[in-house]
Amino acid sequence: MRRFSSIIITVLVGIFCLLPGTAIGGKRLSATSEQLQALYVQRLVKYVSWPESVRPDKNKPFIIAATDIKKLRPYFGQKNDATRFKLVQWPAEGAHVLVINGAPNREVAAILKRTANLPLLTIGQSQANLRCGVIINFYMSQGKLKLQINPTAAGQAGLFISSRLMKIARIYGGKK
Amino acid sequence: MQRLVAVGQILTALMFSFFFCAGFAYCSDYDELATLELEELMDVEVVTTSSRRSEPLTQVAGAVVVLDEEDIFHSGATTLPEVLKLVPGVHVSQMDLDKWAIGIRGFNGILSNKHLVMIDGRPITSPTTGDVSWGSNVSLSDIKRIEIVRGTWTHLWGVDSFTGVINVITKTAAETQGGQSVTVAGTSGIEQSFRYGGTIGDNGHYRAYVGGWEKNGNWTSTSEDNRSSSDWSKKQGEVRIDWENAFTDSLSFQGGFADGSIKDGAGGSGRIYMPHMRDNTNAFGQFTWNRALGLDSGINFRTSYTYTDITVDDLKGGTNTVDADLEYAAEQNGIHRMTMGIGSRYYWDDIRSGTNTSIDRQRRYTFAANGFVQDRITLSEDSTYLTLGTKLDLLRNSQVEVQPTIRLLHTYEDMEFWGAISRAVRADTRWQRSGSYKINVKGEEYTVYAPDSLSTEKLISYEAGYRQRVTPDLHWDVSLYINEYDELIMLEYDKATRTASLDNSLKGTSYGVETFLEWDAYEWLALTPSASVIYQNIYGHEKSPLGNSMPEEGVAYELKVQTRIKTTDNTGFDFLIGYMKGPTDKNVPGYLCLEAHTYWKATDTLMLELIGRNLSEASEQYSSLHVGPSADLRVTWNF
Numbered sequence: 001m002r003r004f005s006s007i008i009i010t011v012l013v014g015i016f017c018l019l020p021g022t023a024i025g026g027k028r029l030s031a032t033s034e035q036l037q038a039l040y041v042q043r044l045v046k047y048v049s050w051p052e053s054v055r056p057d058k059n060k061p062f063i064i065a066a067t068d069i070k071k072l073r074p075y076f077g078q079k080n081d082a083t084r085f086k087l088v089q090w091p092a093e094g095a096h097v098l099v100i101n102g103a104p105n106r107e108v109a110a111i112l113k114r115t116a117n118l119p120l121l122t123i124g125q126s127q128a129n130l131r132c133g134v135i136i137n138f139y140m141s142q143g144k145l146k147l148q149i150n151p152t153a154a155g156q157a158g159l160f161i162s163s164r165l166m167k168i169a170r171i172y173g174g175k176k
Numbered sequence: 177m178q179r180l181v182a183v184g185q186i187l188t189a190l191m192f193s194f195f196f197c198a199g200f201a202y203c204s205d206y207d208e209l210a211t212l213e214l215e216e217l218m219d220v221e222v223v224t225t226s227s228r229r230s231e232p233l234t235q236v237a238g239a240v241v242v243l244d245e246e247d248i249f250h251s252g253a254t255t256l257p258e259v260l261k262l263v264p265g266v267h268v269s270q271m272d273l274d275k276w277a278i279g280i281r282g283f284n285g286i287l288s289n290k291h292l293v294m295i296d297g298r299p300i301t302s303p304t305t306g307d308v309s310w311g312s313n314v315s316l317s318d319i320k321r322i323e324i325v326r327g328t329w330t331h332l333w334g335v336d337s338f339t340g341v342i343n344v345i346t347k348t349a350a351e352t353q354g355g356q357s358v359t360v361a362g363t364s365g366i367e368q369s370f371r372y373g374g375t376i377g378d379n380g381h382y383r384a385y386v387g388g389w390e391k392n393g394n395w396t397s398t399s400e401d402n403r404s405s406s407d408w409s410k411k412q413g414e415v416r417i418d419w420e421n422a423f424t425d426s427l428s429f430q431g432g433f434a435d436g437s438i439k440d441g442a443g444g445s446g447r448i449y450m451p452h453m454r455d456n457t458n459a460f461g462q463f464t465w466n467r468a469l470g471l472d473s474g475i476n477f478r479t480s481y482t483y484t485d486i487t488v489d490d491l492k493g494g495t496n497t498v499d500a501d502l503e504y505a506a507e508q509n510g511i512h513r514m515t516m517g518i519g520s521r522y523y524w525d526d527i528r529s530g531t532n533t534s535i536d537r538q539r540r541y542t543f544a545a546n547g548f549v550q551d552r553i554t555l556s557e558d559s560t561y562l563t564l565g566t567k568l569d570l571l572r573n574s575q576v577e578v579q580p581t582i583r584l585l586h587t588y589e590d591m592e593f594w595g596a597i598s599r600a601v602r603a604d605t606r607w608q609r610s611g612s613y614k615i616n617v618k619g620e621e622y623t624v625y626a627p628d629s630l631s632t633e634k635l636i637s638y639e640a641g642y643r644q645r646v647t648p649d650l651h652w653d654v655s656l657y658i659n660e661y662d663e664l665i666m667l668e669y670d671k672a673t674r675t676a677s678l679d680n681s682l683k684g685t686s687y688g689v690e691t692f693l694e695w696d697a698y699e700w701l702a703l704t705p706s707a708s709v710i711y712q713n714i715y716g717h718e719k720s721p722l723g724n725s726m727p728e729e730g731v732a733y734e735l736k737v738q739t740r741i742k743t744t745d746n747t748g749f750d751f752l753i754g755y756m757k758g759p760t761d762k763n764v765p766g767y768l769c770l771e772a773h774t775y776w777k778a779t780d781t782l783m784l785e786l787i788g789r790n791l792s793e794a795s796e797q798y799s800s801l802h803v804g805p806s807a808d809l810r811v812t813w814n815f
Contacts, residue, residue: 031209031220043214067471070558089557090471091507106468109423114470132423148216168215 030093034101036145037138038075041099041123042085045057047165050057051158054119065095067111068102100124100134110133119158130172135159137172148172197292215595236593237351237563238325239265239641239655239690248319250740250750252773252787254360254367254808256319257310260342262707262738265326265655265690267758269797273393273405274438278795280326280340281657282686282710282732282759290338290602290633296346296430297501298462298480301336302516303523304495304541306605309458309484311410311436311789315369315385315811317358326690327657328637330579330600331565334519334546334608338635339659348428349373349381349418350400355815358387362787362808365408379421387415394790394806402452402802403443406532410436424468431494443801449489449532449614457494459483473507488613490530490811498522511554520545525606537611545570561585569601577601577632590645598639601632608665608678615667622669622676631680634662654691666716684714684729690711702740709733710759732759736769746777756797767795785810 031039045062049055062085066072069089073098076087090098090111098120100108109132112122116133124134130150137148142154147169154161209220241263253259257276261268267284269277277284280291293308301308325341333341353373360367369387376382388411393404412434420426442455462480469475479500486493503517523542527535550565566580575660581598609628614621641655664682669675692706711731736754743749750773758764769791775785787808794804 035209036217036220039209039212040214043217047214088509091509103471104468106420106424106426106466107471107473110468110470110473113424125273144218144220165214168218 033145034071035075037099037101037123037125038072040138040145040147041072041097042076043119044123044165045097047162048121049162050121051119054094054095054096058128062097063088063092063095064097064099065090065092066099066101067108071101072099088106095120097098097121097123100129105129105132108134116153116156121157121159122153135161136169139170146170186375218600224780234589235561235585235592237561237585237596238329239321239639239654239657241324241326243267243322243324245320248316248322249775250738250748250773251752251784252750252771252789253316254787254810255310256314256316256344259316259322259331259371260324261736261752261754262704263324263326264692264708264734264736264795265688266324266340266342267732267734267756269756269758270803271797271799272443272801273391273408274309275308275405275799276308277758278308278310279759280324280342281659282712283339284758291340291342292333292337293344293425295341295344296462297464297478298460298482299497299499300482301335302473302484302486302605303497303521304484304486304497304525304527304605305488305607309456309681311408314344314346315358315371315387315414316347317356317369317371318352318385320345320351326655327596327639328581328598328635328659331550331567331581331598332548334548334567334579335569335571335577335601335603335632336630338633346416347385349416352383352419353381357811357813359811360389360808362806364394364806364808365389369390371388376417376419380417380419382415382417385412387412396802403441405441405443406439408436408438410434412436418487426464426466427464428464432459434458443799452489454487455485456487457485459481466809469505470507472513473505476503476505477501480613483610485524486527488611489533491527491533491535491613492530493527495523495525495527508554513552514549515551516547516549518545518547523606533611535612536626542572542606544572559587569603571632572746575632577603592643593641595640598635598637600635600637602635603632604665617669617676620674622674624667624678624704627677627679630665630678630719631663633664633680636660649696651694653693654689656689657687659686659688661714664714668716679716682716684712686710686712686714700742704738706736706738707734712759728759732757747775749774758797768792768799781814783810783812785812 005038006019021114041064045095048159061093064085064087066087069087072087076085088095094127098115100123105128108124108129112133115122121136122134123136124130130137130148135150135153137150138145139148149161149166151161151167151170228523243259243262247262248259251259251262257278259279260266265281267279271277279289283290289306292299292550295314304807323343323345327340330337331340352371356371358369367387367389369385371383371385373381373383387408391408392406412432414430414432416428416430417772418426418428435457437453437455438451444449460480460482464477465477467475482497484495486495499519499521501517501519503515506514520776521544525540529535546567548565548567548568550563553562553564555562563581563583566578567575569579571577579600581596583594583595583596585592608626609630612623614623620623638658639655643653645651662683663680665678665680666682667676668679668681688708688710690708692704695703697703711730712729714729734754734756736752738752739750739751752769752771754769755766756769772788772791773785775783777783787804787810791805792801794802797803
């Protein structure tokens with residue numbers, strides 16, 4: 001009995017010793033690139049305004065299209081996401097967002113050429129995508145995923161980017 | 177004792193706490209991430225997932241294997257046919273110094289192979305004889321991957337691809353920048369090549385290649401036959417220019433020239449002719465334009481010109497082929513994904529008959545055209561696909577052949593099941609319909625006459641397969657097929673006149689199974705065991721088809737194990753051991769194959785390899801010539 005109680009005490013002391021370290025030091029969060037992209041997409045829609053004719057009703061989900069749906073699927077449809085977002089494979093009718101995640105540059109260029117004047121928030125992940133007219137681009141900086149915004153492309157698509165998003169992102173001013 | 181108990185208690189506490197906290201942290205990561213605002217996401221560190229090596233195509237309803245640069249390197253091959261030995265169901269036998277008998281699912285005769293071989297989409301299977309000049313094609317260091325399709329895919333590739341397709345994809349000019357020197361020297365001869373790649377403006381790249389060899393091979397003679405070919409010399413050059421902008425188009429031009437000679441010993445084939453010096457010149461040019469139209473969608477146009485010298489005994493001449501293809505791959509539209517295309521080929525030659533071997537000069541021009549359409553229908557999202565397709569081939573004499581297929585693929589977690597039924601035809605070659613030559617059958621000489629009245633060979637193919645990624649390090653693939661043949665071309669013999677003529681009188685069924693495992697057992701050890709078995713029940717008017725590399729009745733099989741051992745980061749050892757029994761000539765006994773390859777990456781730019789082939793024994797692989805052991809040193813220097 002004495003031995004059992006000493007084990008319990010030891011375990012509790014051990015946990016006690018380790019927990020404060022986490023609380024005091026602050027846990028450094030990490031995620032996979034795909035997971036982070038999914039989280040970004042789910043938040044970005046709050047900072048973009050679509051024309052009234054295509055904006056989803058309050059009770060209807062945003063339609064998120066992706067060129068490789070399999071990479072994003074594990075990070076959608078969890079908890080409240082299922083009702084707020086509908087993830088579909090590109091090409092798709094009526095999509096609000098297009099995530100370009102895994103397609104050759106020339107195919108991306110062809111897609112962006114076709115969708116340039118549509119109210120579609122295009123999100124890419126390379127400088128080549130940005131040069132071809134993607135509206136938001138992910139880029140890596142010191143091991144973290146950051147955002148670039150192409151306001152010209154957004155204007156051509158008829159989308160309005162909030163000032164808050166413009167403040168935290170790097171603005172792309174190159175030729176489209 | 178008490179101290180030990182105390183230490184145990186502390187360790188227990190630490191382990192328990194570690195797992196408890198780790199589990200807590202894992203569970204809380206998603207919850208915490210889900211609550212972060214946009215600005216906070218920018219502080220989350222990205223972790224990468226481990227990448228895997230290139231693997232067989234997993235979304236194809238067919239038996240497809242892709243060999244990548246790593247596979248080619250570890251094979252230790254110095255020629256393209258040696259690489260193909262890795263694939264179960266592909267029969268590779270060396271007949272002579274510059275001749276290989278290669279077949280897919282049977283038919284590995286030098287003049288009766290029934291598959292299509294392409295380099296970057298350009299057919300190199302000869303429209304004249306149906307064979308491939310394996311000695312004059314592509315530098316192995318320029319190959320990016322080789323796609324081997326076993327089975328009937330004539331609905332896409334047409335009448336030349338009766339039993340399969342071998343498509344060699346070379347690296348782009350952008351992927352071969354800088355200089356490279358490759359030297360191979362050893363018992364089989366010496367070979368040297370140089371390659372240099374550079375840029376043209378912002379979006380263009382080029383590469384140029386020159387090379388040559390002097391080879392005598394590794395042949396051992398028997399007392400009955402000592403006529404292997406020798407003194408094979410070759411010089412060749414190639415150039416490739418690619419242009420790709422940041423937008424939708426890419427353009428590519430390739431051109432090449434090869435010139436060589438060989439002392440043909442006339443012992444490597446069943447035909448009878450005198451040993452002689454044979455010159456050989458080949459040239460080609462190809463232009464490709466591709467425009468992307470969307471996701472996995474685009475238009476591709478390809479046109480090429482190929483010149484090939486042909487020499488059979490005292491028959492000599494040159495053949496010319498111009499072809500063009502236009503393909504359109506549509507974007508996914510609902511449940512449909514359409515692919516369609518048209519193509520044409522114009523062939524002409526100037527071949528001068530000899531005294532012993534001749535060919536009809538009246539039919540020197542051939543025009544053929546084709547069109548195909550394929551629809552992949554998604555029956556169940558991400559899991560079940562139905563493919564319907566057909567090709568129409570317009571052959572000589574305005575004959576039209578329809579070659580349809582129906583294919584089903586079902587995927588479930590890491591498993592894939594597929595099945596297919598296809599109809600295929602194969603047209604006769606210029607040589608089969610108008611050539612005359614002498615052959616040796618069981619020691620007797622026959623003169624073969626072509627009737628010029630042959631119809632197409634027919635095939636109904638039933639295929640099924642299963643693939644599974646059992647663990648991240650273990651992949652299993654098995655394919656089964658039943659091929660029902662009709663009107664296959666065979667030789668009919670007249671013993672009285674000692675003549676033979678070609679006839680569409682051969683028919684029958686072949687049954688086969690091919691399987692392989694890819695197992696990365698340890699970080700330093702990878703194993704790829706494979707097996708293929710084929711049973712051919714093929715018969716004609718004669719009791720059993722004879723000569724001119726006809727398929728033989730009975731069972732043939734190949735068992736192979738490829739092993740890769742990585743001894744250090746810069747050194748390794750690979751070997752292939754197998755038992756080979758070809759499906760075409762039952763008079764050639766099965767033989768043991770043992771090949772070894774070891775490498776040392778001396779610096780970032782210098783690679784040394786020692787390559788040994790046929791190390792077990794000198795053996796007949798197809799012809800009566802014995803292929804002996806060889807050892808070569810290969811030095812690759814990048815600059």
